[in-house]
Amino acid sequence: MRKSVLLFAAAILLTTASGAFAAGGAVHPVQRDWSHTGPFGTFDRAAVQRGFQVYREVCAGCHSVRLLAFRNLQEIGFSEDQVKAIAKGWDIGIPTTDEDGESINEDGEPITRAPIPSDRIPSPYANEKQARAANNGALPPDLSLMIKARIDGANYVYSLLAHGYEDSASEDTLKEAFHIENTNRKHAYEDAMKQYDDDLDKYQDKLEAYQQAVAGGRKAKEPKKPEEPEKPVVVESVEDMGLSDDMNFNAFFGGWGIAMAAPLSEEAVEYSDGTAPTLEQHAYDVVSFMTWAAEPRMEDRKRIGIKVLIFLLILTVLLYFVKRKVWSDVH
Amino acid sequence: MSLQINNRFLRWFEHRLPIISLLDHSVGTSYPSPKNLSYWWNFGSLAGIVLVVQIVTGIVLAMHYTAHVDYAFDSVEHIMRDVNYGWLMRYMHANGASMFFIVVYIHIFRGLYFGSYKSPREVLWWLGIIILLIMMATAFMGYVLPWGQMSFWGATVITNLFSAVPVFGESIVNWLWGGFSVDNPTLNRFYSLHYLLPFVLVGVVILHIWALHEHKSNNPLGIDIKGPQDTIPFHPYYTAKDLFGLGVFLIFFSVILFFMPNSLGEVDNYIPANPLVTPAHIVPEWYFLPFYAILRSITFDLWFIDAKLLGVIAMFASILILFVLPWLDTSRVRSARFRPVYKQVFWLLFIDVIILGIVGAKAPSEPVFSALRSFQYVDLGQIGTAYYFIHFIVLMPLIGWFEKPKPLPKSISEPVLEGAGE
Amino acid sequence: MTSTTDGGHGDTATRRDFLYIATGALGAVGTAAAIWPFVDQMNPSADVLALSSTEVDISAIAEGSSITVVWRGKPVFVRHRTAEEIETANAVELDGLPDPQTDEERVQKPEWLVMVGICTHLGCIPLGDQGEYNGWYCPCHGSHYDTSGRIRKGPAPLNLEIPPYEFLSDDVIKIG
Numbered sequence: 049m050r051k052s053v054l055l056f057a058a059a060i061l062l063t064t065a066s067g068a069f070a071a072g073g074a075v076h077p078v079q080r081d082w083s084h085t086g087p088f089g090t091f092d093r094a095a096v097q098r099g100f101q102v103y104r105e106v107c108a109g110c111h112s113v114r115l116l117a118f119r120n121l122q123e124i125g126f127s128e129d130q131v132k133a134i135a136k137g138w139d140i141g142i143p144t145t146d147e148d149g150e151s152i153n154e155d156g157e158p159i160t161r162a163p164i165p166s167d168r169i170p171s172p173y174a175n176e177k178q179a180r181a182a183n184n185g186a187l188p189p190d191l192s193l194m195i196k197a198r199i200d201g202a203n204y205v206y207s208l209l210a211h212g213y214e215d216s217a218s219e220d221t222l223k224e225a226f227h228i229e230n231t232n233r234k235h236a237y238e239d240a241m242k243q244y245d246d247d248l249d250k251y252q253d254k255l256e257a258y259q260q261a262v263a264g265g266r267k268a269k270e271p272k273k274p275e276e277p278e279k280p281v282v283v284e285s286v287e288d289m290g291l292s293d294d295m296n297f298n299a300f301f302g303g304w305g306i307a308m309a310a311p312l313s314e315e316a317v318e319y320s321d322g323t324a325p326t327l328e329q330h331a332y333d334v335v336s337f338m339t340w341a342a343e344p345r346m347e348d349r350k351r352i353g354i355k356v357l358i359f360l361l362i363l364t365v366l367l368y369f370v371k372r373k374v375w376s377d378v379h
Numbered sequence: 380m381s382l383q384i385n386n387r388f389l390r391w392f393e394h395r396l397p398i399i400s401l402l403d404h405s406v407g408t409s410y411p412s413p414k415n416l417s418y419w420w421n422f423g424s425l426a427g428i429v430l431v432v433q434i435v436t437g438i439v440l441a442m443h444y445t446a447h448v449d450y451a452f453d454s455v456e457h458i459m460r461d462v463n464y465g466w467l468m469r470y471m472h473a474n475g476a477s478m479f480f481i482v483v484y485i486h487i488f489r490g491l492y493f494g495s496y497k498s499p500r501e502v503l504w505w506l507g508i509i510i511l512l513i514m515m516a517t518a519f520m521g522y523v524l525p526w527g528q529m530s531f532w533g534a535t536v537i538t539n540l541f542s543a544v545p546v547f548g549e550s551i552v553n554w555l556w557g558g559f560s561v562d563n564p565t566l567n568r569f570y571s572l573h574y575l576l577p578f579v580l581v582g583v584v585i586l587h588i589w590a591l592h593e594h595k596s597n598n599p600l601g602i603d604i605k606g607p608q609d610t611i612p613f614h615p616y617y618t619a620k621d622l623f624g625l626g627v628f629l630i631f632f633s634v635i636l637f638f639m640p641n642s643l644g645e646v647d648n649y650i651p652a653n654p655l656v657t658p659a660h661i662v663p664e665w666y667f668l669p670f671y672a673i674l675r676s677i678t679f680d681l682w683f684i685d686a687k688l689l690g691v692i693a694m695f696a697s698i699l700i701l702f703v704l705p706w707l708d709t710s711r712v713r714s715a716r717f718r719p720v721y722k723q724v725f726w727l728l729f730i731d732v733i734i735l736g737i738v739g740a741k742a743p744s745e746p747v748f749s750a751l752r753s754f755q756y757v758d759l760g761q762i763g764t765a766y767y768f769i770h771f772i773v774l775m776p777l778i779g780w781f782e783k784p785k786p787l788p789k790s791i792s793e794p795v796l797e798g799a800g801e
Numbered sequence: 802m803t804s805t806t807d808g809g810h811g812d813t814a815t816r817r818d819f820l821y822i823a824t825g826a827l828g829a830v831g832t833a834a835a836i837w838p839f840v841d842q843m844n845p846s847a848d849v850l851a852l853s854s855t856e857v858d859i860s861a862i863a864e865g866s867s868i869t870v871v872w873r874g875k876p877v878f879v880r881h882r883t884a885e886e887i888e889t890a891n892a893v894e895l896d897g898l899p900d901p902q903t904d905e906e907r908v909q910k911p912e913w914l915v916m917v918g919i920c921t922h923l924g925c926i927p928l929g930d931q932g933e934y935n936g937w938y939c940p941c942h943g944s945h946y947d948t949s950g951r952i953r954k955g956p957a958p959l960n961l962e963i964p965p966y967e968f969l970s971d972d973v974i975k976i977g
Contacts, residue, residue: 087638115456119851147868166851193456196641197649235752302659342649345459345466352467353637359831360633364626366824367619373817374619378414378611439842461847464838 073232075224075299077203078211080332084202084339087354090347091340093125094321099337100124102317102330107191108139110183110308112171115192116341119165123344124337128165135163140170184294186307195335195342202339204300210331212298213310214286225299226283233280240277247274382409403614405592411610412617413598415791419493420596420617421624422486427584428625429479434577436472437521444524446570448563451526452651470640476518477643478632480666483511492725494713495597501705503590508701510583515667517576520569522664523561527648532661534561534569540674543688560654601714602787609791660742668739669732673697673767675743676760693764700771707771709779717785720778728770735763854977856969859913867929869918872976876918876926877964878937879974882948887911889935890949900960904949907963915966915974916950922957937961 083092100121103113118135122128141160145151153159163170171190173179180187195201211217217225254271261268281288286297295305312334315325323329340346382403384390393399403409443462445454458465487507490496496504523534538555542548557564595604604610611617635642643665647658663671677690684692700707715722743757845853855872857879862868867880882890890904908914918937920927925941932938933954934947944955951960966976 115453115460117848117851119847120460164856166848193649197646199646201646238752343459343466349466349470349637349640353633356633356637357630359827359834360626360630363824363827363831364623364630366820366827367623367626369820370824371619371623373820374615378616435839439839442843443846457846457848461849463841463844463846465842465846467838468842 073228073304074302075207075221075228077200077207077300079203080206082202082336082339084336084346087350089350091124092336094323095333095336096124096340097126097337098317098319098321098323098329099333099335099340101319102312102334103191103337105317106311106330107334108172110172110179110188112173112188112190113169113192113341114171114190115168117166117168118163120344122165124340131165135165135167138163138170140172142167142170184307188308191338191341193342195339197342201342202335205338206331206335208298208300208306209312209334210328212300214297215310216327217299221299222286225304226285226288229283229289229304230280233283237277237280244274244277382407405588406618407614408612410592410613411604411607412596412613413604413609413791414611414616415598415600416596416617416620417599418620418624419485419489419599421621422482422489423591424617424621425624425628426479426482426486429475429482430577430580430584433472433475433479434581436468436475437574437577439468440472441574444570446524446567448526448566448652451524451566455525467636470636474632474636474640474643476521477635477664477666478628479514480518482628483514484666487511488729490597491728492715493597493599494601494708494710494715496701496705497708497713498705499594500590500597503587503594504705505702506583506587506590508698510580510587512698513576513580513583517573517580518664518666520573520576523566523569524573525648526566526652528650528652528656528658529645529648529661531561531652531654532657533663534565536661537663538565540691540694543685543691545688562654597713598791599714599716600788600791601712601717602791605790605792662740665736665740668737669735670694670697670739672735672739672760673764676738676757676764678757678761693768697764697767700768704771704775707775709776710782710784711779712784712787717787718778718782719785720782724770724774724778728767731763731766731770735760735767738763854975856973856975858973860972864912867914870976872917872964877976878914878916878918878929878950878961880914880929882912882914886935886948890947893947893949893951899952899958902949902951902960907949907951907960909966909968913974914948914950915964915976917962917964919962920944920957921952921959921961922955927961 083089083095103111118131118138121131121134126134140163142163143151143158144161146153146159151159158174173182176187194205198204211221214222251271251274258268258270281290283289289297289304291297291305295307296309297304298306312327312330314327316327316330317325319325323333343349382400384393384399389399400409440458443454443458443465445451455469458469460466462468490504490507519533519537523530538552538561541551541555544551553559555565556562557568595610645662645664662668671694674690674694677686677693679689680686681689710718710721712718715725738756738760741756743755743760745756746752747754747756747759853873855870855877857868857870859879859881862879862881864881865883865886867878869876869878871877887904893904895901895903904911907916918926920939920941922939922942922944925939927937927939927944927946929937932945934945936948936950936953937946938944939946939955939957942956944957945953946957946961947953949960950963952958964976966974969975
């Protein structure tokens with residue numbers, strides 16, 4: 049009995065878990081191998097450094113990484129002098145005051161100084177309104193925690209950047225997106241039709257009452273005939289998705305329409321270490337950078353974790369024998 | 380068995396503050412425990428240890444945390460990034476909450492299976508339920524503190540439950556919030572209470588242990604201790620057993636803590652709270668899911684009570700009903716080992732709670748099976764909720780009356796059966 | 802039941818004792834290791850340490866003027882001294898000073914005086930270009946410091962503290 053009950057529970061769990069992805073309006077992300085996954089996973093320093101370059105040259109125009117300080121870059125292999133140079137050469141300054149305590153200069157512009165390593169990396173926009181104004185009303189999210197703020201974050205962002213836009217999506221990905229959208233539209237149509245049938249029945253009753261009232265010379269309001277729901281367009285191309293003009297199709301983005309136009313392309317950034325500047329490489333690198341930015345202490349965590357586990361295993365085995373020894377005279 | 384103190388200083392001290400014998404009577408050689416306790420009895424002391432871990436890591440986090448809507452989220456990230464071992468403290472505390480609930484839920488189901496709530500342990504059981512309620516309140520308020528999206532919206536949804544109270548609803552909610560929405564005053568008072576309640580919890584735990592010591596632990600056979608031959612001293616037998624159990628538990632905890640620390644949380648909580656954007660699915664932490672499912676499964680009005688209020692009542696009733704369980708269960712036998720029908724029903728309840736947990740995590744209108752679209756999670760939740768209450772209100776009394784228990788052993792130390800049960 | 806503490810059976814007893822001692826020792830080591838993070842978390846965090854040194858551009862400080870920079874939450878005076886000030890500072894007889902120090906001991910380059918701007922009496926911030934010795938004057942309890950920042954008159958017991966600093970170039974000093 050107990051076994052069958054547990055089996056039943058497991059079966060329910062499985063069926064419900066497998067159904068989970070079909071419902072949302074996005075394709076399940078492409079799964080890639082990352083150096084940072086698994087219990088021994090570490091950051092690929094070279095990829096993270098290249099990813100920082102991609103961030104600086106492409107993303108930083110719109111997206112902040114406000115939780116990172118320049119000094120953190122030393123953790124991914126930049127030297128102290130390199131970090132100083134990166135900070136000093138950053139496009140955006142840190143607000144400061146002059147000798148008189150003024151924070152605004154004679155032209156009404158904020159007074160700034162060049163960043164130093166202990167500063168957080170400055171955001172491209174001074175505030176949310178400025179950010180929205182510069183981006184058609186859309187707010188480019190901060191990227192510091194992006195990988196942890198999305199389910200299956202690394203694969204999701206990677207898929208979105210490298211394989212999600214109309215030009216970069218594979219045939220299969222597009223097909224899957226269209227299939228999901230068509231299924232959703234079919235279900236929505238079925239639900240609407242059911243509602244329509246109910247409404248129609250109600251309408252018939254009301255209409256009869258109305259006609260009787262009119263025949264009897266009483267005043268009455270004529271009921272409105274419910275509108276039949278339109279049959280949905282079958283999606284066979286990105287155009288059929290019916291996205292608004294300021295939205296870009298992306299197969300991995302919920303609801304298909306993303307405000308950000310494809311940010312990366314082949315050779316978007318020139319690497320100094322000779323790595324081939326493909327779109328996939330750019331996406332891989334920038335996601336490696338973002339993964340590090342989201343949790344810079346990950347390597348410490350895993351390294352300590354391994355030690356703790358080994359220690360606990362030994363201690364627990366010993367405790368088991370202690371327990372057995374202590375209990376050896378109890379029957 | 381009385382305690383012999385050989386060290387002169389300790390004897391001097393003991394004469395002035397008899398703390399050594401207090402400990403000895405609580406968890407030492409002078410506390411007799413049934414000799415047949417299984418590993419299911421480890422979870423009580425384990426819960427106590429997790430509570431201590433939570434308090435210690437919590438005090439540490441409080442040294443670095445800022446309870447203000449503008450700084451709360453960033454101060455947590457400051458802990459994660461800049462404070463020495465801050466990530467460890469924060470992950471220990473966040474996952475420690477989940478561990479606490481895992482341990483306590485196992486502890487409760489153990490009590491249900493072996494009839495530990497039955498006479499003369501009703502007050503012990505009550506105190507346990509009070510501990511669960513305080514834990515829930517503490518966990519809920521703690522989850523608000525990082526001020527992420529799920530913190531904010533979870534707080535909004537749950538505090539809004541109180542608006543279902545007739546007449547006074549709105550006043551109560553405004554009183555809880557200290558304003559007209561969840562905002563800085565709410566965050567500050569939740570922080571204050573989140574710091575306070577664990578110490579209240581410690582107090583109730585002491586009462587819980589006190590009540591336990593009055594009639595000693597129940598045991599897998601569910602029969603009373605007949606004499607000293609049925610017991611062994613707590614120390615060293617159960618201290619050794621509990622320490623081994625602690626080791627196993629710490630391995631489990633460490634795997635989650637060090638290698639999948641975010642697996643039990645919601646990704647939305649890594650987005651700073653935004654009162655203008657609601658996340659697509661507002662889901663509570665896993666340990667609240669069954670109760671959340673019960674809350675949402677009430678979609679209909681009953682007499683003059685509207686669905687919202689009824690849902691809140693059902694949710695609270697699902698826990699409060701445990702207070703009267705000792706009287707709803709009419710059986711004279713404690714342990715499910717000797718109750719063939721109850722044993723089956725126990726596992727059905729267990730599955731029911733798991734199913735309710737799954738339902739709580741899903742959108743209500745989502746179909747359970749893709750082939751049968753008209754059967755949605757809300758329907759499954761209604762079945763699960765109905766069964767939950769039927770279990771306690773109908774099945775527990777009926778089974779007690781009609782079930783024929785298996786024969787009970789004569790005593791813990793004698794495996795001889797005592798005739799034919801009833 | 803039999804007692805477990807009776808020692809008794811020679812060989813088994815030793816083996817058992819060894820097991821207990823080994824387990825206890827390992828447990829103690831583990832507990833000690835686990836306590837360290839709880840202690841270390843109170844030490845200065847990475848962002849605080851990053852501010853433990855400050856780089857100051859001194860090229861814009863005219864002779865005879867000084868600036869105040871913040872270092873580790875404390876004010877630091879950086880003064881570009883005039884030849885006259887340096888001369889006065891060097892001419893002082895050390896015998897009568899409460900805290901005898903030559904000017905040379907207090908500077909790396911004579912024209913640059915760098916010191917923590919906190920009165921050694923009770924922690925007020927002294928005012929520049931004031932007092933009987935044309936150095937600094939603390940308004941709280943009337944301590945007078947000279948052009949080398951040495952205490953000359955008043956209740957303060959020590960000269961103004963010199964922080965650790967180095968010249969990265971002629972124009973930049975790094976304090977801390």
